[in-house]
Amino acid sequence: MVSSEARKEPAAIVPDTVVMKFGGTSVASPDDLKRAARRIVAARERGQSVVAVLSARGKTTDELVAMAYEISDAPVARELDMLLSTGERQSCALCAMAIADMGYEAISLTGSQAGIVTDSSHTKARILDVQADRIRAALSSGQIVLVAGFQGVSTDSNDVTTLGRGGSDTTAVALAAALGAGVCEIYTDVAGVFTADPRIVPDARKLELLSFEEMLEMSASGAGVLQLRSVEYGRNHDVRIHCRSSFDDAPGTLVLPESETLERPFVTAVTHSENEARVTLAGIADEPGVAGRIFTALADANVDVDMIIQNEPVSTDHGADLSFTIERGDLAAATSALERTDLATPILTDDRIGKVSVIGAGMRSHPGVARDVFNALGELGINIQMISTSPIKISCVIAVDRVADAVRGLHDAFGLDRDEVLAEDPHGSAHHPRVRA
Amino acid sequence: MVSSEARKEPAAIVPDTVVMKFGGTSVASPDDLKRAARRIVAARERGQSVVAVLSARGKTTDELVAMAYEISDAPVARELDMLLSTGERQSCALCAMAIADMGYEAISLTGSQAGIVTDSSHTKARILDVQADRIRAALSSGQIVLVAGFQGVSTDSNDVTTLGRGGSDTTAVALAAALGAGVCEIYTDVAGVFTADPRIVPDARKLELLSFEEMLEMSASGAGVLQLRSVEYGRNHDVRIHCRSSFDDAPGTLVLPESETLERPFVTAVTHSENEARVTLAGIADEPGVAGRIFTALADANVDVDMIIQNEPVSTDHGADLSFTIERGDLAAATSALERTDLATPILTDDRIGKVSVIGAGMRSHPGVARDVFNALGELGINIQMISTSPIKISCVIAVDRVADAVRGLHDAFGLDRDEVLAEDPHGSAHHPRVRA
Numbered sequence: 001m002v003s004s005e006a007r008k009e010p011a012a013i014v015p016d017t018v019v020m021k022f023g024g025t026s027v028a029s030p031d032d033l034k035r036a037a038r039r040i041v042a043a044r045e046r047g048q049s050v051v052a053v054l055s056a057r058g059k060t061t062d063e064l065v066a067m068a069y070e071i072s073d074a075p076v077a078r079e080l081d082m083l084l085s086t087g088e089r090q091s092c093a094l095c096a097m098a099i100a101d102m103g104y105e106a107i108s109l110t111g112s113q114a115g116i117v118t119d120s121s122h123t124k125a126r127i128l129d130v131q132a133d134r135i136r137a138a139l140s141s142g143q144i145v146l147v148a149g150f151q152g153v154s155t156d157s158n159d160v161t162t163l164g165r166g167g168s169d170t171t172a173v174a175l176a177a178a179l180g181a182g183v184c185e186i187y188t189d190v191a192g193v194f195t196a197d198p199r200i201v202p203d204a205r206k207l208e209l210l211s212f213e214e215m216l217e218m219s220a221s222g223a224g225v226l227q228l229r230s231v232e233y234g235r236n237h238d239v240r241i242h243c244r245s246s247f248d249d250a251p252g253t254l255v256l257p258e259s260e261t262l263e264r265p266f267v268t269a270v271t272h273s274e275n276e277a278r279v280t281l282a283g284i285a286d287e288p289g290v291a292g293r294i295f296t297a298l299a300d301a302n303v304d305v306d307m308i309i310q311n312e313p314v315s316t317d318h319g320a321d322l323s324f325t326i327e328r329g330d331l332a333a334a335t336s337a338l339e340r341t342d343l344a345t346p347i348l349t350d351d352r353i354g355k356v357s358v359i360g361a362g363m364r365s366h367p368g369v370a371r372d373v374f375n376a377l378g379e380l381g382i383n384i385q386m387i388s389t390s391p392i393k394i395s396c397v398i399a400v401d402r403v404a405d406a407v408r409g410l411h412d413a414f415g416l417d418r419d420e421v422l423a424e425d426p427h428g429s430a431h432h433p434r435v436r437a
Numbered sequence: 438m439v440s441s442e443a444r445k446e447p448a449a450i451v452p453d454t455v456v457m458k459f460g461g462t463s464v465a466s467p468d469d470l471k472r473a474a475r476r477i478v479a480a481r482e483r484g485q486s487v488v489a490v491l492s493a494r495g496k497t498t499d500e501l502v503a504m505a506y507e508i509s510d511a512p513v514a515r516e517l518d519m520l521l522s523t524g525e526r527q528s529c530a531l532c533a534m535a536i537a538d539m540g541y542e543a544i545s546l547t548g549s550q551a552g553i554v555t556d557s558s559h560t561k562a563r564i565l566d567v568q569a570d571r572i573r574a575a576l577s578s579g580q581i582v583l584v585a586g587f588q589g590v591s592t593d594s595n596d597v598t599t600l601g602r603g604g605s606d607t608t609a610v611a612l613a614a615a616l617g618a619g620v621c622e623i624y625t626d627v628a629g630v631f632t633a634d635p636r637i638v639p640d641a642r643k644l645e646l647l648s649f650e651e652m653l654e655m656s657a658s659g660a661g662v663l664q665l666r667s668v669e670y671g672r673n674h675d676v677r678i679h680c681r682s683s684f685d686d687a688p689g690t691l692v693l694p695e696s697e698t699l700e701r702p703f704v705t706a707v708t709h710s711e712n713e714a715r716v717t718l719a720g721i722a723d724e725p726g727v728a729g730r731i732f733t734a735l736a737d738a739n740v741d742v743d744m745i746i747q748n749e750p751v752s753t754d755h756g757a758d759l760s761f762t763i764e765r766g767d768l769a770a771a772t773s774a775l776e777r778t779d780l781a782t783p784i785l786t787d788d789r790i791g792k793v794s795v796i797g798a799g800m801r802s803h804p805g806v807a808r809d810v811f812n813a814l815g816e817l818g819i820n821i822q823m824i825s826t827s828p829i830k831i832s833c834v835i836a837v838d839r840v841a842d843a844v845r846g847l848h849d850a851f852g853l854d855r856d857e858v859l860a861e862d863p864h865g866s867a868h869h870p871r872v873r874a
Contacts, residue, residue, distance in 0.1 A: 031509040064527070070467040072534040079537075082545050083530035086523035090501070093520035097509040099514075110520050113595065158550065 011247070011367050018043055018138070018182040021053040021149065025189040026246035027058040028058035029092045036246060038097035039142060044104055047137040051179065053149040053172040054095060056087025081151070081162045085111065088148035088168065094147050106144040109134065111151035111160070114169060115178075118152035120398045125152055125161035127170065127233075130178035140181075147175060162400065166227030173230045177237035184234065186226060191245040192252030193218065193225050196270040200404050203317035203417040211258035213359050214268050215241075217393040221357035222273035231255065240325075258361060266369055267360040267414040272407045274400050276306070276355050277328040278385070279335070280348040283319035291322065293341060299335035303330040306355075307388040312415035319345070322384065325353070325397060353385065355404035357395040358410055364391050368395065376413035381405055440829035453578070454618040455592050458490040458586065458609035460627040463493035464528045473683060475579060481541055486576040486781055490609040491532060493524025518527070518588070518599045525585035532583050541580040542858040548572065548588035548597070550842070552615075553608060555589035555598045562589060562598035564607065564670075567615035576616075582653070584612060593684065603664030610667045611691040612803035614674035623663060623672070628682040629689030630655065630662050632853040633707040637844050640854040644746065645688075648695035648798050651705050652678075656666065658794035659710035668692065669830055695798060704797040704851040709844045711794050711837050713743070714765040716772070717785040719757035727761065730778060738774035740767040743792075744825040744834065756782070760823065762834060775804065790822065791840035794832040795847055801828050813850035819843055852862035 020043065022036045036052070043050045054065075064084050068075040075083075092108035094330050099106035115131030138145045149168025154161050163170055169186060176184035193215070196204040210218070212235035218229040234241050234255065244252025260372035284290055291310070298305055308324045326334055329349050338347050356377075363369045373394050377384055382405065398406055411417065457480065459473045473489070477525050480487045493501075501521050505512040512520075524861055529545035536543035552568030575582045586605025591598050600607055606623060613621035630652070633641040647655070649672035656665040662680050672677050672693065681689025684744055730746065744763040765788050775784050793814075800806045810831050815822060819842065824833035835843055848854065 033508060065794050067527070067531060069535060071470060072532045074537050074538075075534045076537045079530040079533040079543075079545055081549075082533075083527055089523055090520055092520070094508045096516040096519075097505060097512045100513045101511075106516075108516055110519075110597075160547075190839060292791055336640040 002351050004230070016047060017049040017051070017179050018183060018185060019051045019053065019172050019176040019179065019181045020185045020187060021168055021255050022055065022091075022246060023057055023168070023186075023188045024055040024060070026187050027054055027095065032246075033091070033094055034058075034098050037095050037102060038247065039187070040095075040106075041099060041102045041104055042144045046143055049174055050137070051135060051145045051147060051181070052095070053087055053147045053168055053175065054091040055149050055168045056084075057091050057094075060087040060090070061078055071124045074097045081125075081160050084152040084162050085148065085160045087416075088150050091318060092146040093151060096144075099144055099146075104144055105142065106146055107138050108146040108148070109138075110148050111171065112153035112158075114147040114175070115147075116147075116152035116174065118162065118163070120156055120159070122159075122161055124164040124173070125154065127152060127163070127174050130174050132175065132178045133176070135179065160290075165376070166230070169227040169230035170233055171238050172367075173233045173237070173241060176239045181239070185241050186230075186241060186243045187246035188225065188243065190225065190243075190248065190335050191248070191250060193255075194269070195221065196411045197272065200272070200409045201270075201406050201417075204411065205417060206255045209261055210342060211255045211261045212255060212266065213392055214359055214361050215255045215257055217357070217359045217390060218269060218271050221355065221359070221393065221395055222271040222275075223269070225253075226255070261361065265414075266362040266366045267358050267416065268362070269359050269406050270410045270416065271358060271359060272354060272356045272403050274354040274403050275328050276325050276353050276397065276400070277331040277334075277349060277351040278323055278325050278353050278397065279331070279338070280321060280323040280350075281338070281343065281345050282321050282348060284322055284343060284345050284365060290343070294322065294338065297341050298326075298334055299328075301333045303334045303337065306385050309386050309396065313341065323422040325355070325386065327357055352400050353397050353399050354400040354404060354412060355395055356406040357393055358414065359393045361392050370394050375411065376404055376409050380405055380409045382409075445678075453484060453809070454488070454616050455607050455620060455622060455670070456484040456613040456618045457538050457615065457622045457624060459492065459528075459669035459683060460605070460606055460623075460625045461492040461495055461497070464532065466489055469683075470528070470532055471492075471535050474539060475531075476624070476683065477543075478539045478541055481581055486573060486585060487593070488576070488582045488612055488618070489532070490584045490605055490612065491525055491528040491585050492605045493521075494528050494531075495595050497527070500710045501862055512680060515596060516564075517560045518597050520587040521599050522597045524586065525587050527735045529583040529585050533581075536581055536583075541581055542579065543583055544575050545583040546575075547584070548586050549590035551582075551584040551612070553584075553589035553611065555600070556591055557591040557593055557596070557598065559596075559598055561601040562591065564589060565592060567611050569612065569615045572612070572616065584608065591774050593816060597645065603667070606664040607670055610670045610674070610676050610678060613720040614670070618676070621643045621676050623667075623678060623680045624683035625662065625680065626684065626686070627662065627680075628662065628687060629680050630657040630692075631706070633848045634709065635845050637709070637841050638848045638854075639854060641848065642854060645692055646691045646698055647705065648686075648698045650695055651796055651798050652692045652826060654794070654796045654867050655706060655708050658792065658796070658830065658832055659708040659712075660706070662690075663692070664871065674729055683844050688715070698755055698798065701849075702797060703799040703803045704795050705855065706796050706845045707791060707844050707851075707853065708794045708796060709840050711791040713762050713790050713834065713837070713838050714768040714771075714786060714788040715760055715762050715790050716768070716775070717758060717760040717787075717835065718775070718780065719758050719783050719785060721759055721780060721782050723757045731759065731775065731780070735763075735771055736870045738767075738770045740771045740774065744823050744832070762792070762823065789837050790834050792832055792834050793847060794830055794845040795851065796830045798829050800830075806868075807831050809850060810847065813846050814843055817846045819846075 042290045096106040096108040117129040118125035151169040187396040194204040242254040306325045388395045480575040520566040533545045552738040555562035609672040678692040728771040743762045747759045825832045
């Protein structure tokens with residue numbers, strides 16, 4: 001039950017309200033949907049008020065996108081949103097039917113009905129407000145509420161908007177914040193967040209907890225478990241996120257404010273991406289405004305830039321070399337955007353690169369980590385092409401065909417297969433630290 | 438352009454506004470969708486303000502229904518509506534993309550966004566109001582408006598509702614009425630309304646015009662071209678309906694008020710249904726209230742009853758025999774509903790029956806038509822099991838395996854392969870009376 005205090009002060013934690021989010025693989029088949037429904041009902045039977053956010057089933061969104069491109073080479077963004085928003089609605093309606101068969105009353109809501117108010121940036125809208133009155137009323141009357149993820153309604157024109165790929169995570173975290181839910185549970189087909197990708201490192205361990213900052217760095221550097229924006233939203237609104245498997249009951253990985261993560265190891269995890277490309281502009285004029293023109297052109301073409309390196313010109317007549325990395329899928333858009341500028345410099349590209357990153361809040365107090373990373377890669381004979389660091393992350397761009405070796409080597413070098421040092425077990429006595437995906 | 442007068446008095450005819458409705462086969466493939474888009478754009482290029490109502494593509498609705506029954510044997514009606522409403526939204530979004538590629542601005546609207554306000558009878562909602570302000574504003578700004586058919590939003594709870602199978606026809610006619618459109622064009626995969634089903638009667642003719650009353654009788658007795666409720670809505674709101682093919686430009690069949698149909702032949706068309714079943718309750722008590730209990734039980738089980746015959750009891754101890762016909766698919770529901778009553782009479786059923794109907798506004802002044810129908814069937818050796826008449830219709834229940842013979846015999850007996858007698862050609866000189874589907 002949502003108390004009347006929660007209604008007045010939505011940010012106050014209401015521990016008996018839980019927001020559960022189920023990803024596409026967790027609702028793909030009728031059996032999957034019924035499994036999700038049972039989990040929702042189980043929480044309800046424990047006395048919790050349950051809001052569940054559902055993604056589109058299986059490959060539905062991909063199929064809808066393909067449908068759009070069968071019709072048009074450049075689908076209108078507003079209409080793409082109208083089209084893509086239907087997948088999550090179907091999941092929610094079907095799940096409500098399954099829950100009704102289990103003897104509980106459930107109501108499915110569109111993003112608009114759930115009060116997810118966004119700006120008008122179709123296909124990548126940002127949540128401006130969550131007006132959860134209808135959800136609160138439904139919870140108060142004992143209903144289970146199912147909300148179509150990934151979508152909202154625009155303030156100005158009352159149009160359907162979508163939040164971009166993975167946006168259902170953000171829907172769930174935003175609802176948890178608005179409802180003052182004790183936790184936002186993100187159910188996927190993996191058991192939690194691992195010290196590395198278990199497909200590459202067989203003895204990777206599931207992490208019991210992570211700070212928001214670590215999770216942000218991991219999401220930004222290749223870990224696909226949580227959408228970056230949902231982690232930002234969780235950090236900004238103080239919503240703890242529990243990433244766990246929809247296929248078993250073992251606890252997953254809890255993402256918490258850093259103040260609650262206590263003592264942490266130097267390095268928490270190794271992440272990687274094999275989906276990168278590098279662009280180098282050789283000998284650009286070393287004068288103010290050039291870089292601005294380049295990255296404006298890229299932003300206008302919707303290309304997200306990851307690492308940027310500019311070295312000093314060796315002589316004034318050579319100019320500077322500027323390199324940056326982007327997603328490989330954006331390479332064509334990036335080069336054509338750059339060709340339309342008046343830079344008149346050669347554009348060199350490399351689409352055979354990848355990235356490995358070492359992440360850990362403990363790095364802040366242990367400056368030797370960078371040295372250890374470079375040494376480990378050096379011992380494997382892996383050439384580092386670019387480096388980017390933050391206080392809790394070191395990323396290296398390397399040849400794509402050495403990425404798996406690098407991940408295994410770094411995982412080994414930092415002893416990540418061994419148990420973490422933890423001052424407190426956040427899951428209590430029922431915790432099984434070695435359950436895998 | 439919609440004039441400001443039209444805005445104040447929506448019922449006034451605004452001849453340059455047209456509502457076009459495209460059925461599922463007319464938007465099934467990408468090519469079909471683009472063909473519909475071209476037709477919409479062509480009307481816009483002729484200077485018309487265009488509102489297009491789209492059905493779900495091809496078999497989409499059937500697939501969604503199947504999905505629901507994979508999850509639940511008895512899907513919750515509210516959630517079924519949420520699920521089924523997505524198909525039409527997809528069609529509209531995709532068509533808007535196609536129109537944008539043709540250089541025109543189009544906007545897709547859900548039933549709710551289009552202002553289709555209904556009652557709360559999920560899966561069979563009735564339209565209570567059409568609040569077309571958003572459509573008028575979009576038309577005024579030069580946009581083409583695409584409306585998801587078959588759906589609306591309920592007044593009391595702001596939920597998605599659907600209007601029942603074929604409901605997109607009603608959406609289109611209701612919008613035409615609200616906007617004061619000159620005509621509502623219903624595009625399907627057939628060329629119009631025929632004197633009989635051309636698959637059974639090869640020389641069936643396309644009818645140029647029909648009165649609302651005739652079309653109502655035809656829709657009610659097996660002609661699948663237009664949903665019954667859309668014809669009722671058209672008659673009640675004086676919206677002329679043009680049934681035509683989405684695959685060519687030939688005019689189809691215009692459905693008009695009877696005052697505009699002028700002189701009509703005795704018989705306009707022969708319709709049939711092979712989808713019937715008969716239930717007979719033998720020897721029920723001949724006392725007040727019995728029939729009421731029977732048909733209340735059937736209505737509660739959502740069984741639509743067509744013909745009803747009750748004969749007088751031959752003696753007071755035998756009781757009366759009551760027979761009625763229903764759709765064959767409802768037979769199991771009907772018998773189980775009747776078994777739950779306390780009638781304690783034998784329930785006899787026959788699922789091998791069909792129905793042929795002869796329809797024509799001219800019958801009113803030509804009482805010999807019934808005799809001619811019975812004679813024609815008698816000459817074919819076809820036994821008539823039940824008869825039902827209206828001022829402009831004669832229906833006979835016969836064995837299902839004689840239905841095709843009966844349709845051909847009646848079509849021939851009334852000379853329907855010959856040109857109609859018409860005082861005026863409503864389509865002008867461009868009319869091609871013999872174009873077929």
